[in-house]
Amino acid sequence: MPPEADALLQASRIDAGYGTMQVLWGVDLDVRPGETVLLLGANGAGKTTFLKSLVGLVAVRHGSIRLGHADITKMRSSARMRLGMTYMSELAVFPDLTIEENIRIGAQALGHPDPGSRLDELYGLFPALRDKRRDAASSLSGGQRKMLGIAKALAAEPKLLVMDEPSAGLSPLFVKEVIRILANLRGRGLALLVAEQNIGFLEVATRVFVLEGGRIRFSGTVAEMNDNEALHRAYFGLK
The missing domain is CATH 3.40.50.300 (P-loop containing nucleotide triphosphate hydrolases)
Structure with a gap:
């Protein structure tokens, strides 16, 4: 081609x-x-x-x-x-690290100049993660881990x-939520x-x-x- x-x-x-x-x-x-x-x-x-x-x-x-x-x-x-270019595999997150540590790692992967500001933006997109930001990723449900995986992948603004x-591994309800999130990402230049x-x-x-x-x-x-x-x-x- x-x-x-x-x-x-x-x-x-x-x-x-x-x-x-x-x-x-x-x-x-x-x-x-x-x-x-x-x-x-x-x-x-x-x-x-x-x-x-x-x-x-x-x-x-x-x-x-x-x-x-x-x-x-x-x-x-x-x-x-x-x-x-960032890659979100089926596993997506580091289960032993906290939610915030996972997102910071994502931001640092591409050398984002201000990981702190990026955290605030992503918590706005994924408000359910804000209240749990000090918890280990392993404490999240499968659907919540998928949300964290998307947030981590977006952290560096690829x-x-x-x-x-x-x-993969999600209930129909969470699949609809993932589709909704991806729909919201359209129009952002990504x-x-x-x-x-x-x-x-x-x-x-x-x-x-x-x-x-x-x-x-x-x-x-x-x-x-x-x-x-x-x-x-x-x-x-x-x-």
Whole structure:
């Protein structure tokens, strides 16, 4: 795929895997500034491997990754973070540290000049965390930990937030809360790449890519996906 002039993130023809096992085959994906891109796929489709290749936790065997004007294909994870990319895994937080310590670590990861002011902003977005800020993250419910994980990832004010299965382990009520939070983040200049199997996240997406068997099977707008009846039947069992 040729580089998109307006792309913040451009992954082109990505092959990756573990040892002798190849997981990704020629994956193309781009994220533009300020948009929310949803990477949909079932368990085992290769979503986590792809995200880890973007952030430098899995080596790319073939292809290239650009963030802005920089080729980050072979950069260390820490260097990618300094360029404005943060990664929220399923675990997301340090359970033995307090809520405030987790958020401060997130702010320091990209060298935020004033972590204290950032704390106040994030407590405004996540008021439930303010009253518990001195408590260990391990004391939180699964849904509250997910809120903390999002706050920690946002603490350094990244350009791009990469999220792996934010709905994992959550009740339907908390999944709706995560979707609400992501909807509120739109329009703040932050780009999001969200890997999910829950189609409820289509509600907040600008564009969607469907990954199956380590290959992109569809890419387009949410409207285009909704119009594709064969895709719905094949991947989501929808009529």
